[in-house]
Amino acid sequence: MQINTPKKTKSNVVTMGPPETFEYAPSIESTEIVKIDKQNKLFINGKFTAPKNKKYFLTYNPATEEVLAEIAEAQTNDVDLAVKAARKAYTGVWGKLSGKMRGRYLYRIARIIQERAREFAVLETLDNGKPIRESRDIDIPLVAAHFFYYAGWADKLDYVVPGKKVSSLGVVGQVIPWNFPLLMAAWKIAPALACGNTVVIKPAETTSLSILLLAKVFQEASLPDGVVNIVTGAGATGSALVTHSDINKVAFTGSTEVGKLIARSIAKTSKKLTLELGGKSAHIVYADAAIDQAVEGVINGIFFNQGHVCCAGSRLLVEESIAEMFIEKLKTRMNQLRTGNPLDKNTDVGAINSKTELTKIKKLIRTGIDEGGDYFEATGKIPDKGYFHKPCLFNNVSSAFTLSRIEIFGPVLTISTFRTVQEAILKANDTPYGLAAGIWSEKGSKIHKTASQLKAGVIWANTYNKFDPTSPFGGYNESGFGREGGRHGLFPYLEIK
Ligand code: NAP
Numbered sequence: 001m002q003i004n005t006p007k008k009t010k011s012n013v014v015t016m017g018p019p020e021t022f023e024y025a026p027s028i029e030s031t032e033i034v035k036i037d038k039q040n041k042l043f044i045n046g047k048f049t050a051p052k053n054k055k056y057f058l059t060y061n062p063a064t065e066e067v068l069a070e071i072a073e074a075q076t077n078d079v080d081l082a083v084k085a086a087r088k089a090y091t092g093v094w095g096k097l098s099g100k101m102r103g104r105y106l107y108r109i110a111r112i113i114q115e116r117a118r119e120f121a122v123l124e125t126l127d128n129g130k131p132i133r134e135s136r137d138i139d140i141p142l143v144a145a146h147f148f149y150y151a152g153w154a155d156k157l158d159y160v161v162p163g164k165k166v167s168s169l170g171v172v173g174q175v176i177p178w179n180f181p182l183l184m185a186a187w188k189i190a191p192a193l194a195c196g197n198t199v200v201i202k203p204a205e206t207t208s209l210s211i212l213l214l215a216k217v218f219q220e221a222s223l224p225d226g227v228v229n230i231v232t233g234a235g236a237t238g239s240a241l242v243t244h245s246d247i248n249k250v251a252f253t254g255s256t257e258v259g260k261l262i263a264r265s266i267a268k269t270s271k272k273l274t275l276e277l278g279g280k281s282a283h284i285v286y287a288d289a290a291i292d293q294a295v296e297g298v299i300n301g302i303f304f305n306q307g308h309v310c311c312a313g314s315r316l317l318v319e320e321s322i323a324e325m326f327i328e329k330l331k332t333r334m335n336q337l338r339t340g341n342p343l344d345k346n347t348d349v350g351a352i353n354s355k356t357e358l359t360k361i362k363k364l365i366r367t368g369i370d371e372g373g374d375y376f377e378a379t380g381k382i383p384d385k386g387y388f389h390k391p392c393l394f395n396n397v398s399s400a401f402t403l404s405r406i407e408i409f410g411p412v413l414t415i416s417t418f419r420t421v422q423e424a425i426l427k428a429n430d431t432p433y434g435l436a437a438g439i440w441s442e443k444g445s446k447i448h449k450t451a452s453q454l455k456a457g458v459i460w461a462n463t464y465n466k467f468d469p470t471s472p473f474g475g476y477n478e479s480g481f482g483r484e485g486g487r488h489g490l491f492p493y494l495e496i497k
């Protein structure tokens with residue numbers, strides 16, 4: 001073990017020296033609990049069904065580049081079959097069930113997810129590349145919590161909007177991204193079912209395995225056939241789903257670019273739409289903040305899930321008087337993050353989900369360097385094989401930089417400074433997005449003053465990236481519209497009269 005020695009920086013601020021590098025013995029989670037089928041079919045009308053044209057694509061473990069399985073590629077005719085099954089379930093058994101009975105199914109699903117949590121966590125880590133610590137302690141518990149929470153609402157819908165009558169919409173078409181595969185599925189499926197709708201859902205091409213395991217949970221819970229149907233495939237499958245004529249509502253989580261395409265493609269229909277899109281969230285640190293906690297918050301805000309987080313605190317705005325010291329501390333902390341095997345319980349930063357994403361991140365970093373950003377990359381090794389990127393930051397980045405404006409969706413933090421509260425607010429709002437923000441200060445009044453002027457759907461104070469099924473989540477402007485979670489998360493799935 002290396003022992004740190006305090007040293008003086010230019011501004012005479014005492015900081016710690018080179019990073020402590022405890023060499024932890026590997027602690028690898030066993031994968032024995034997971035059995036991955038070599039070939040994975042579509043889930044239609046309660047059964048695993050081969051795609052009509054027999055086409056399959058490969059899904060990989062991004063940490064090893066090894067093939068995990070073959071996944072069915074649904075075409076328009078398969079999507080049509082899935083929508084028909086959902087319609088039949090809606091007009092039949094599911095549509096006739098009481099809220100109390102729907103709630104029972106949701107509770108049952110939540111309990112089975114808890115029982116099989118370890119299996120889900122390992123599978124999610126294998127297919128997505130996120131650290132096991134995160135899939136085990138954050139993703140999967142939140143998935144179960146979402147099903148529990150909306151199970152509780154299923155028989156209380158008369159109280160969702162006091163004085164108003166509510167009813168279900170029908171068949172819902174849902175498309176989700178790869179960054180939190182099972183959690184995004186839960187955010188979509190649980191409220192839709194609680195409200196009495198049936199579902200056809202398409203996961204992202206690179207991360208279909210955990211939702212296919214969820215299909216087995218639906219079977220185990222005896223969820224009636226056709227209530228949830230899963231069509232795997234790429235963008236074309238998603239497009240076939242959202243444009244299908246017998247869909248009543250579209251719920252999409254993904255990039256702003258695809259969100260706009262979808263909005264355009266259904267503009268002339270009566271389909272309801274919610275869009276949960278990208279972000280470029282500001283993380284404001286005032287000089288009076290609890291500095292060490294704020295450093296931890298900023299680290300968590302950008303490096304959690306390799307930065308593949310729609311609400312990642314990717315733009316740090318730090319008060320000028322503490323900037324030098326704060327950035328020094330950030331760098332020290334970054335050097336302590338362990339990037340590597342996601343199955344190792346000591347790993348902080350796992351694998352980038354795909355080669356395509358890694359290439360995109362590297363290209364944007366190159367742009368930042370070319371534009372004159374002050375680049376810092378954490379020390380330490382990354383594995384030779386697999387798609388990995390070290391945590392990094394760009395200092396002295398103005399709002400005009402490409403990196404300040406574009407969502408990188410990787411472990412890249414950009415930093416600029418401010419002198420007054422007003423300047424912090426102006427800079428934070430200087431973005432086409434509006435998903436989330438973070439504020440660090442010991443003064444409640446300053447936090448309220450700042451928060452009330454920030455244009456962001458979710459604002460955390462003296463913490464970051466805290467998620468709870470009871471709390472609504474969603475954005476403004478280019479980050480989309482509609483809320484997921486909480487009572488608000490029911491509105492998009494109900495007709496309210
Ligand atoms: P994406 O490329 O937009 O893909 C999202 C989903 O849409 C995937 O299932 C994708 O399929 C599918 N898709 C692609 N083209 C389509 C089309 N023309 N019609 C219908 N569906 C289509 O986004 P991503 O790269 O997977 O995810 C990252 C983005 O999601 C980021 O921008 C992030 O901020 C955002 N996100 C937002 C939230 C939120 O709550 N606001 C949460 C998580 C992520 P394939 O993957 O198979 O191409």
Ligand code: MG
Binds near residue numbers: 128206
């Ligand atoms: Mg994969």
